[in-house]
Amino acid sequence: MRLTVNGEAHELAATTLAELLAALDYEGDWLATAVNSDLVHKAKRAEFQLSDGDRIEILSPMQGG
Amino acid sequence: MFDLLGTNLSSRLLLGTAQYPSPAILADAVKAARTSVVTVSLRREMAGGRAGEQFWSLIRSLGVKILPNTAGCHSVKEAVTTAKMAREVFGTNWIKLEVIGNHDTLQPDVFGLIEAARILCEDGFAVFPYTTDDLVVAERLLGAGCKVLMPWCAPIGSALGPINIMALRSMRGHFPGVPLIVDAGLGRPSHAATVMELGFDAVLLNTAVAKAADPVCMARAFGKAVEAGREAFCSGMIEPRDVAVPSTPTIGRAVFS
Numbered sequence: 001m002r003l004t005v006n007g008e009a010h011e012l013a014a015t016t017l018a019e020l021l022a023a024l025d026y027e028g029d030w031l032a033t034a035v036n037s038d039l040v041h042k043a044k045r046a047e048f049q050l051s052d053g054d055r056i057e058i059l060s061p062m063q064g065g
Numbered sequence: 066m067f068d069l070l071g072t073n074l075s076s077r078l079l080l081g082t083a084q085y086p087s088p089a090i091l092a093d094a095v096k097a098a099r100t101s102v103v104t105v106s107l108r109r110e111m112a113g114g115r116a117g118e119q120f121w122s123l124i125r126s127l128g129v130k131i132l133p134n135t136a137g138c139h140s141v142k143e144a145v146t147t148a149k150m151a152r153e154v155f156g157t158n159w160i161k162l163e164v165i166g167n168h169d170t171l172q173p174d175v176f177g178l179i180e181a182a183r184i185l186c187e188d189g190f191a192v193f194p195y196t197t198d199d200l201v202v203a204e205r206l207l208g209a210g211c212k213v214l215m216p217w218c219a220p221i222g223s224a225l226g227p228i229n230i231m232a233l234r235s236m237r238g239h240f241p242g243v244p245l246i247v248d249a250g251l252g253r254p255s256h257a258a259t260v261m262e263l264g265f266d267a268v269l270l271n272t273a274v275a276k277a278a279d280p281v282c283m284a285r286a287f288g289k290a291v292e293a294g295r296e297a298f299c300s301g302m303i304e305p306r307d308v309a310v311p312s313t314p315t316i317g318r319a320v321f322s
Contacts, residue, residue, distance in 0.1 A: 006109040025113035030121045032107060032150035037142055039149040057109065059150055060117020061124065063091075064106025064134045065081025065221075065271030 004055045017048040020056065032059045067267065069244055070159075070191050070212055072130060074101040077261070078291045079132065079246065080284065081271025088123050090280050095127050098284035102130045104161055104269065106137075107151055121154075132193065132269075134161035139174070141181045148185050160185060161193045161215070161248075161269075171221040171249075175202045179209050186210025195248050198232035200239055207243065214243055215269065218260060219250025222272045226256035230263070237264045254283075254290030261294025262302065 003010050005024065014020040017033060017040055033040045034057040040048050050056075067074040079102040085091035095103060105124060110117050124131065133151035138144040141164060148160045164181055166174025173196055182192045186209055194206050198216045206214060216236060219225035227233055228250070237245060247260045248269040257268045268291055277283035 005112075026110065028115070028118055030117050030154055031110060032154045034146055034150060037146055039146055039153065042153060057150075059107040059147075059154070060110035061121040061154060062106045062108035062117065063081075063083040063085070063120065064104050064136050065083040065275075 001050060001052050003050060003053075006056070006058055015050060016046060017050060017056070018045040020050060021045065021058070026058055028060075030060050033057065034059075069102075069267070074130065075099065076101045076288065076291070077267040077295055078257070078288050079104065079267060079269035080274065081269070082124065083271055084275035085280055088120070091275075092123060092127060093281045094274055094284035095129060097281045098274070098288040100129065100284075100288070102132050103127065104132045104134050104271070105155065106134050107147060107154065130159075131155045131157050132159050132161050133157065134195075135163045136161075137165070138163060139165050141177045141184070144177070144181045145184050148181075148190060149188075152190070158189055159191045159193065161195060163195045172217070173197060175199065178202075179205045182206055182211050183209035193246070198229055198236055200236060203236060203240065207240070212244070213246065214240065215246045215248035217249040218247045218256070219252075221249045223250050224252025224273055225250055226252050227260055227263075230259075233260060233263055233265070254286045257287055258290040258294035258297070261291055262297045264298050267291070 001012055003012055012023055014023050036055050067077050076099050078098050078100045080095055080098055080100040081104045082091055133155045135144040135147045138147055144164045162182055164174045164177040165171055178194055182194050185192050192211045193213055193215050194211050195215050196202055203214050218227040244266045246267040246269055247265050251257055251270040252273050274280050274284045
């Protein structure tokens with residue numbers, strides 16, 4: 001499946017958001033995820049089915065002003 | 066103590082966490098300023114990276130209230146989604162809402178700001194809108210559900226200080242019961258003291274401390290300035306006069322001629 005993760009193109013076999021995170025070595029309670037500009041709650045990642053062409057954002061805490 | 070939306074805060078200085086020379090200096094600056102609220106953001110995490118974890122661990126160790134922001138967002142959709150992601154990560158419904166409208170001045174897109182504020186307030190957020198000093202926009206933000214306003218005093222990072230005192234004074238006068246926090250544009254402790262003397266409830270700043278030659282010392286100086294300005298406002302300052310008036314009594318003075 002062709003997916004865009006944090007702006008980079010990937011070809012992945014993952015079918016759910018949780019599988020994608022594991023495949024790309026993302027883990028931790030401090031991550032927030034969105035698919036096609038909509039939040040996907042932590043508790044929903046395992047059941048969230050990805051589709052070809054989806055855009056995924058994976059964010060974490062950062063310095064800000 | 067300072068009651069901000071039902072939260073008791075020990076300080077009226079809110080501090081940003083960006084641009085410090087090191088995490089240790091950031092931590093020392095927060096302590097020196099005696100601030101009780103810090104601003105944080107969300108950014109893309111690297112695959113396999115742990116940068117977010119380290120920063121989040123540092124912030125949690127400071128024992129301060131978190132005010133996440135939507136810095137860098139240029140649309141309502143971006144800001145709303147970022148706010149929701151921040152709520153999940155940081156575990157707070159507080160959000161400093163930024164919807165930037167101009168690349169050069171980083172001034173807010175006030176139309177998008179009001180729309181995003183309404184969406185987020187209806188979703189249970191306590192929205193801290195980074196706005197201009199425009200009274201009509203302020204009215205609309207309050208109508209959208211905001212309980213606090215954060216007008217700029219100058220463009221972000223400019224260090225110009227309060228460039229429109231009349232507008233800030235007017236805002237204070239029009240919204241006597243609304244917490245007002247000056248956000249952005251402060252450069253010196255005297256700027257912070259000035260806006261606090263006008264009756265603003267707090268200030269939020271970042272660059273002036275983080276980019277100072279000695280950020281920790283500057284953080285302490287801003288903390289003192291905010292306290293001094295607040296005490297001055299609460300003490301009832303005298304009005305300026307155009308003529309000299311002797312401060313020493315003239316009655317009983319000696320006459321030698």
